[in-house]
Amino acid sequence: MPYGIMLALVGAVVAAALAGIGSILGVRTAAQASAGVVAEDPDKFGKVLLLTALPGSQGIYGFLAAIIIANSIGLLAGELVDVSVAQGWQIVIASLPIAFTGLLSGLFQGRVAAAAVNIVAKNPDASGKGVILSAIVETYAVLGLLVTILLVNGLGLGA
Amino acid sequence: MTWLQEQEVLHVTESKKANNKSSNPKSTIDKELADVQFALDFINRIRNELNIQPKKSWRNMFAGKPMASLARLEQTITNLSIDTTNRKIRKISDELARLKAKEQELTDLIDHLHPWRDLHITGAQLKGSDNIRYMLLKMSVQEDLFVKRAMTDIKTAVWQDVRRVVTKKRGKIYLEVAVHHTETDKIEKIITATSAEVVNLSVPNKQTIADYFASLKEEDFQIKKTYKALLEKGKKFVRMEREVKFAYDGLLHRKEREAIALKGINLPRAMIITGWIPKHAYKEFTGLLEKEFPNAAIDIEKKPKETPPVALKNTKSMEPFEAVTNIYGKPKYSELDPTPPLSIFFLISFGLALTDAGYGIIMMLMMWLVEKYFRLKKEMQKMIRLLFYAGAATTVMGALTGGWFGITLENLPESTVKSVLLGFKVIDPVSNPMQLLVVAFAIGIVQLLFAWLVRAYDHARKKEYTAMLFDDIAWFVMVIVLLLWAGSSQGIILEEFTQPLKIGLLSIVAIVALTGGRSHKNPLLKIGAGVLSLYGLVSFLSDTLSYSRLLALGLATGIIALVVNMIAVMIGTSIPGVGWVIAVFVLLGGHIFNLGINALGAFIHSGRLQYVEFFPKFLEGGGLPYRPFGRVSKYVDNPKEFV
Numbered sequence: 001m002p003y004g005i006m007l008a009l010v011g012a013v014v015a016a017a018l019a020g021i022g023s024i025l026g027v028r029t030a031a032q033a034s035a036g037v038v039a040e041d042p043d044k045f046g047k048v049l050l051l052t053a054l055p056g057s058q059g060i061y062g063f064l065a066a067i068i069i070a071n072s073i074g075l076l077a078g079e080l081v082d083v084s085v086a087q088g089w090q091i092v093i094a095s096l097p098i099a100f101t102g103l104l105s106g107l108f109q110g111r112v113a114a115a116a117v118n119i120v121a122k123n124p125d126a127s128g129k130g131v132i133l134s135a136i137v138e139t140y141a142v143l144g145l146l147v148t149i150l151l152v153n154g155l156g157l158g159a
Numbered sequence: 160m161t162w163l164q165e166q167e168v169l170h171v172t173e174s175k176k177a178n179n180k181s182s183n184p185k186s187t188i189d190k191e192l193a194d195v196q197f198a199l200d201f202i203n204r205i206r207n208e209l210n211i212q213p214k215k216s217w218r219n220m221f222a223g224k225p226m227a228s229l230a231r232l233e234q235t236i237t238n239l240s241i242d243t244t245n246r247k248i249r250k251i252s253d254e255l256a257r258l259k260a261k262e263q264e265l266t267d268l269i270d271h272l273h274p275w276r277d278l279h280i281t282g283a284q285l286k287g288s289d290n291i292r293y294m295l296l297k298m299s300v301q302e303d304l305f306v307k308r309a310m311t312d313i314k315t316a317v318w319q320d321v322r323r324v325v326t327k328k329r330g331k332i333y334l335e336v337a338v339h340h341t342e343t344d345k346i347e348k349i350i351t352a353t354s355a356e357v358v359n360l361s362v363p364n365k366q367t368i369a370d371y372f373a374s375l376k377e378e379d380f381q382i383k384k385t386y387k388a389l390l391e392k393g394k395k396f397v398r399m400e401r402e403v404k405f406a407y408d409g410l411l412h413r414k415e416r417e418a419i420a421l422k423g424i425n426l427p428r429a430m431i432i433t434g435w436i437p438k439h440a441y442k443e444f445t446g447l448l449e450k451e452f453p454n455a456a457i458d459i460e461k462k463p464k465e466t467p468p469v470a471l472k473n474t475k476s477m478e479p480f481e482a483v484t485n486i487y488g489k490p491k492y493s494e495l496d497p498t499p500p501l502s503i504f505f506l507i508s509f510g511l512a513l514t515d516a517g518y519g520i521i522m523m524l525m526m527w528l529v530e531k532y533f534r535l536k537k538e539m540q541k542m543i544r545l546l547f548y549a550g551a552a553t554t555v556m557g558a559l560t561g562g563w564f565g566i567t568l569e570n571l572p573e574s575t576v577k578s579v580l581l582g583f584k585v586i587d588p589v590s591n592p593m594q595l596l597v598v599a600f601a602i603g604i605v606q607l608l609f610a611w612l613v614r615a616y617d618h619a620r621k622k623e624y625t626a627m628l629f630d631d632i633a634w635f636v637m638v639i640v641l642l643l644w645a646g647s648s649q650g651i652i653l654e655e656f657t658q659p660l661k662i663g664l665l666s667i668v669a670i671v672a673l674t675g676g677r678s679h680k681n682p683l684l685k686i687g688a689g690v691l692s693l694y695g696l697v698s699f700l701s702d703t704l705s706y707s708r709l710l711a712l713g714l715a716t717g718i719i720a721l722v723v724n725m726i727a728v729m730i731g732t733s734i735p736g737v738g739w740v741i742a743v744f745v746l747l748g749g750h751i752f753n754l755g756i757n758a759l760g761a762f763i764h765s766g767r768l769q770y771v772e773f774f775p776k777f778l779e780g781g782g783l784p785y786r787p788f789g790r791v792s793k794y795v796d797n798p799k800e801f802v
Contacts, residue, residue, distance in 0.1 A: 046486045050770065053763040060711040060764075067592055067714065077590050128488045128770065128780035135771040142701040 005080060007088025008073045011095035012066040015148065018099035019062025019141070022106025026055030030113035037121045047120045047127045051113045054134045058106035061145040065098045068149055072157045081157055094151035101144030109137040160416040162451055163432070165229050167789030167799075168444055170468045171434040173422045188414045194245050195407040199794075201248045202400050205393040213400075222534045225401055226798045229790070232409035239406050244399070251393050258386045265379045269372070272360060274322050274333045276372040282362035292343045293335075295321075298355035300330035309349045315339035316346065333358075404794035411791055419788050434788070435467050467492050469782035477502055479545035482538075487770045489782035495617050497778060501769045504606045506552040508768055511599060512712035512761035513549075514588065515720060516557025517564035518754045522550030536800045549762070558583040560595070560713070564750060565720020588710075588717055596710045603706030603772070604642070607699060610776035611635045617777050629674040637667045638699065668693065702772045708764055716757040723749030 034048035067076070069091055074081040083091075116130025163169055205211075215223070227235075275295065287293040298306060300323075310316045318336040325331075338346055350357065362371050396403075423432040436444060448455055469489040471481050473496070480502045490496060513519070526547035530540065561568050561584030568584065571577045588595050615631035618624070644660040647653040653660070676688025723746065731742035774780065790797040 047488075050486055050763065050766060053760075053767060054771075057705070057708060057764075057767075060708045063715070064596075064707055064711045067711075071592055076592065125488050125784060126781050128774070131487070131767075131770050132775055138705075139698070139701050142704045145707070146700070146704055 001082055001084070004083030004085050004088040005073065007085065008069060008083050008091045011088075011091035011093075012069040014092065014099045015069065015095040015102075016062045016066035019065070019102025019106065020059040022103035022141075023056050023059030023062075024106075026058070026106040026108070026110025026113065027052060029107075029110035030055055030117060033114035033117040037117055040121070044120055044124055047124060048117050051116050051120065051127070051130060051134060054113050054131065054138070055106050055109040057138055058102040058109070058141045061098055061141055062102045065095060065145060065148045065152075068152055069095060072152055072155070083157060087155065087157060090155055091152065091157075094148055094155065097144040097147040097151075098141070101141045105137050105141040105144075109134055109141075112137055160420055161229065161233070163419075164412060164416060164789055166444065166447065167787050168436050168440045169432070169434040169788050170436070170785050171419050171422055171432060171788045173433075188410060188417060191241060192407065192410050192414065194241055195403060195410060198241070198245055198248055198396070198403050199400075199407065201252055201393070202397050202403065205390060205397055208390055209394060211394075211397060218532065218534055220533060221539055222536060222796060222801065224792070224794055224796045225404060226796045226801075227405050227408070228798060229412065232405050232412060232795065235402055235405040236409040236413075239399070239402050241406065244396075244403075248393075248396060251389055255386065255389055255393075258382055258389070262379065262382050262386070265375060265382065269375050269379065272368065272372050272375065274324065274331075275358075275360065275368050278321060278335070278368040280335075281365060281367050282360075282371075283364040285360065285362060285368075286364075287340075290340055292338050292340045292346075294338070294346065295358040295360065296334040296336055296350070296355050297358050298332055298334065298353060300325060300332060302353045302355065303332050306334075306349055306353060306355060309352075310336070310346070313338060313342050313345050315342050408791075408793060408795040411793055415788075415791050435785070437470065437785070466783060468785040470785035471496055471498060473498050479541045479548060480505065482542045482545050483766055483769060486766060487774065488780045489784050490778045490780055491782045493621075494778040494780075494782070495613065495620075497613075497769075497774055500609065500613050501773060504602070504609075504773065505765050505769055506548055507556075507602055508706075508709055508765035509549045509761050510552035510554075510556030511602065511709040512764055513553045513716055513757050514556050514560045514713040515562040515564065515716055516554045517562070518716070518720075518750075518758070519550045519553030519555075519557050521754065522553060522758065523547055526550060535802055536796075537802055538800075540802050549758075553761075556713075559585045560588050560717075561586075562588075562717050562720070565717060565722075565724050565753075567721070588714055589721075592710060592714060595713065596707060599706050599709040600703055602709070603703045603768075604638075606706075606768075606773055607702055607776075608635055608638060610773050614777040625677075629671070629677070633667065633671050633674070634695070637664070637671055638696075640664045640667055641696075705772055706768065708768075712757065712760055712764060715760075716753060719753045719757070720750065723753060 030052040034052045037048050038045050070076055072081075073083055073091075113130075113134045116127070116134050119130040120127045206213075274297075280293075285293055285295075296306075307318070310318060316336060316338040318334055321333040321335050323330060323332050336346065349355070360368065362368055366374070419432075420430070423430050445457060448457070469492050471484060471489070473481060477499050480498045483501060483505055484490075484496075484498050510519070526543050529535075530543050530547075535543065557563065558580070561581065563580060568577060568581050586594050586598070611631045611634055615627045615635070618627035618631060640660060640663050643653060644657070644664045647657045647660055672689040672693060673686070674689060675692030676685040676690075679685050679688055726749070727742040727745045730745055731739045734741065790799075
């Protein structure tokens with residue numbers, strides 16, 4: 001049983017950590033571009049702040065996936081469920097969709113957001129369009145999250 | 160032009176027949192601006208060097224610049240003679256630069272002479288004589304023995320330690336050496352063999368090194384005194400700072416007037432200006448115009464396909480939410496103002512993302528205090544009010560989830576307070592996150608369906624009834640029926656109606672599929688595009704999932720608050736005596752940090768949900784903002800901007 005729990009934890013960790021890294025790198029790229037714009041014109045801060053925050057969603061999705069996994073093995077309620085090694089592996093694999101889509105979509109959404117910051121720099125009134133462009137990349141992270149949630153819930157472990 | 164600028168209602172556009180060159184070459188405005196800027200920079204420099212701090216009051220934290228009316232600014236330009244002031248400033252500034260350069264020179268020289276300052280040899284003696292070569296050497300401690308031993312071999316060499324400067328790891332020895340000129344090369348051999356250097360001092364012939372050193376020091380002291388005196392002279396300009404700032408902004412306004420005048424048509428005896436003015440300001444404007452300029456004429460022309468600039472106008476209670484819309488940008492003139500629809504959803508999202516009633520109360524308190532105590536500009540006041548409402552929403556949500564500064568209510572001792580607070584609590588986020596997730600999805604679904612209703616309203620307004628029926632109402636009904644059917648087939652609600660719901664669902668899906676592609680001429684394409692349009696369900700699903708972030712953010716706040724409390728209790732109980740004092744600091748610091756970071760996140764993500772999931776359903780944005788010809792400000796504020 002302890003190995004099963006360990007594998008389930010690995011699943012949760014992989015989801016949270018990889019998606020989080022995607023967000024970290026994405027937000028960093030966007031924030032660097034934003035800093036350049038704000039250096040020239042501090043009044044644009046609100047608009048670039050929004051764009052910088054957009055790639056942060058993947059970290060949140062990874063966090064959610066980890067919570068869902070932790071909840072399914074009874075970690076949050078305080079009563080650990082019996083998890084066999086096979087079930088542990090199932091959870092690890094179920095966590096992969098959000099892990100990878102979160103990592104890569106966060107990374108690339110950051111680049112799109114940085115490019116959208118350019119829109120704000122040259123034409124602040126069109127910043128909304130930049131936001132939409134950036135959000136399209138996120139759709140796939142959402143789908144990854146959905147797959148993970150469905151798979152983990154479908155496994156139906158204990159809680 | 161000045162009168163127009165003061166009125167601040169006309170959004171000026173480029174007149175088509177304007178035939179002006181891009182700028183008037185005779186304008187001296189830019190040079191005047193540069194002059195005043197120079198004066199301001201000088202004042203700042205004096206401020207820094209003499210360490211004069213301007214008096215700042217807390218009340219003006221958000222409004223640090225001085226205020227003046229346009230008339231006052233103009234008056235200042237004429238009163239303050241920029242030319243003479245600048246000439247005086249230039250003189251002082253140049254003199255200061257010269258003194259600084261001289262001082263640097265002296266300092267270098269003094270440093271160079273420093274180790275030799277006690278020698279009483281004149282410059283003439285330093286140069287040596289016919290027979291004797293005189294040298295000053297500098298070498299490191301490690302080579303001391305080697306050099307000296309080598310020099311004992313040289314018969315005519317005499318030397319003496321002038322100074323030893325020894326620090327922990329290294330040291331330098333300063334040596335004076337005299338040798339007969341025939342044996343100079345031997346000394347030079349020693350010098351090249353080691354890292355010793357010959358030091359050259361340029362001392363005047365009649366003075367000894369010591370005297371020269373002293374005289375240099377005296378000169379340095381004098382220069383420093385003169386410098387300080389000059390700074391004091393510059394102090395009187397610091398008192399003029401406010402006037403100089405007014406002059407700068409006054410010139411800035413002049414420049415703006417010149418620029419705007421170029422957009423109009425300039426005739427020999429008249430000027431024509433074209434622009435936009437809001438309807439509600441029109442009457443007052445024309446009334447005032449008649450009084451001031453009875454010979455002026457106004458002509459209104461309506462052209463097709465015009466894009467007027469956009470300004471938002473909402474009721475007093477909705478106004479704070481304009482702060483959210485403004486971050487996105489203005490909607491097009493033909494589109495709806497999204498501010499009223501987004502208001503309630505923004506508040507609910509914010510509350511759910513920052514679920515802690517204690518934090519909500521603190522936010523409300525702080526915002527109320529800020530509005531009472533500080534002097535605020537109108538734009539800032541909108542934001543403060545918005546945050547106040549958001550705090551209220553957070554309190555409600557926090558009470559519903561039992562979050563009060565992260566304290567687990569069940570652990571409190573029994574009391575009426577506890578039972579009252581527990582009475583509010585409906586969901587426990589930490590032990591039952593799935594329930595709260597469903598709530599977040601529900602909020603998302605409601606807002607998304609509402610977006611379609613808003614779009615239906617927009618279509619109805621534009622009399623596009625087919626679009627309203629098939630694009631908006633049909634989808635609205637379809638999703639609702641879909642959810643009802645899903646719920647009833649799983650046995651959650653309306654179990655008896657599963658079959659009728661299924662039929663209803665299939666029929667409405669068919670309607671949507673058939674009408675989705677109605678813009679195509681080809682019937683095959685019609686059906687194909689219609690079926691493809693059902694893909695919109697996938698994007699609906701992905702939008703709904705996006706709302707799960709509210710759960711995540713809310714959980715994050717709750718858990719961090721819990722941890723802060725845990726740490727504080729641990730510190731309080733483990734360290735005797737001082738423990739509780741430290742615990743109080745931990746609590747304060749931790750909760751303030753948590754509130755700050757998560758309030759920012761809640762604001763941004765709630766906003767993001769509006770901009771990405773809600774707005775695009777019924778508006779495209781990109782409207783030209785209404786920027787009337789009026790005040791500009793760099794150093795001076797407009798008193799009308801304040802509440």
